[in-house]
Amino acid sequence: MNVSAESFTSNPFHICNICQKVIRKKEKGVRVPRPFSSGPSAFIPEEEIVEASQVDPHTEQILAEAYSPSGHVDHLTRVMGLHPHYLESFLRSQFYLLRMDGPLPLHCRHYIxxxxxxxxxxxxxxxxxxxxxxxxxxxxxWLKGLQYAPQRLRNLNEINKILAHRPWLITKEHIQNLVKTGEHSWSLAELVHAVVLLAHFHALASFVFGSGINPQVDTQNANGFQSVYISNYCTCDLASDHHLDRDLSSTSPGTTDSVSELEALMDRMKRLQEEREEDEASQEEMATRFEKEKKESLLVGSGDMKDEVMPTSKVSRFVEDATFGYQNFARHGEDNPPTFRAQDYSWKDHGFSLVNRLYSDIGLLLDDKFRTACDLTYYNMASHEDVDTTMLRRALFNYVHCMYGIRYDDYDYGEVNQLLERSLKVYIKTVTCYPERTTRRMYDSYWRQFRHSEKVHVNLLLMEARMQAELLYALRAITRYMT
Incomplete structure (x- = not known):
């Protein structure tokens, strides 16, 4: 019996206890924060997204090329359209992964x-x-649940969960188990295609939650399929905090404070640049600073979420071993992720050539996407113009890799603590490691004088850094299997 489209649809009008309290407070005349409930994002006002697409006609062209078969541009594409140059690179690589000739059949790609x-x-x-x-x-x-999919696809579950939550655990034995399983075996080309898909959509989930992408209803769909709502969530959950009621009476930070924070960040960037030119830390000191930052990153945000349990949902039918996650790693006291020296296995010198050899041209497309996100700049920082933001962009990218144990010998990790405030680190940790817990309060808590487009750029960097980290671990394991 085939699963029906309607079986995925949950009641989107559930109102949680927190919202009930908010409603009661509002009825008493208490002013309460309200999410952006309409448009592509729960975090970004729709008019800002619309204005950006009108100002830059190139965005409209790219959006038109991204139309789905139903004739709609989805919310994700509209938010990403705040950076049209990146969007073009993203759409090109995603189209190749999902639509163009490759080792895997089209329907298997979508199931992965x-x-x-x-x-x-x-x-x-x-x-x-x-x-x-x-x-x-x-x-x-297959849509009835993972147990209804072919065993060959189900065998991907192990590396799916490891790559999503603890990629440093993947070994050549995981690869061997997949390519030497008799009738259910994978070729190396198929496995590389699958790994790239897994990493792409893990990272894209980070962007979706980090940018507050709103659920979308496809009213044109002939099957009547609607967005898969998380059944136990209130519709406020993307745009609010689970402890919203606790802070209803608190005031948001004043403009003076946020302006002084911006000026302080500018001063730190200037000072770091001067110190870099005057004195360079030794390799031993650089290694020590990395290990310190890596250990500290494990504690960022962990106490706030230790006791939270995510509600089950309709999409859970596609998940096995749902308790496996990044958070468990810190809670159970496992060793730190072993240091992965990028000089020993890098994307540029190793991963790129391997993935391009086994899955033709995807390496070129991924490399272009990584470079575009990292090099993207408008030479602005909030209200300041003619600013070189290279230092800040590299700190964001390298901090994500640091959380995954990846170290660059030529980078001074002391800069991370100087440039990334705690609220930003909490946001990065959440978006990267457990994105489903991202709230609007986290999004609003950092860089309060910055434009929404600048925060979307942060999310692009986090997404690409995460994807590259997963690929480095997976491709290194494949290389070790092959040798």
Missing amino acids: AIMAAARHQCSFLVSLHVREFYRMGMCLD
């Missing part, structure tokens, strides 16, 4: 996307690729 997005309960992405399944009209039984 569902498996990856479900690890983070990302109903936006799950629903998007479930709809693709309906359009193809094949293997619909």
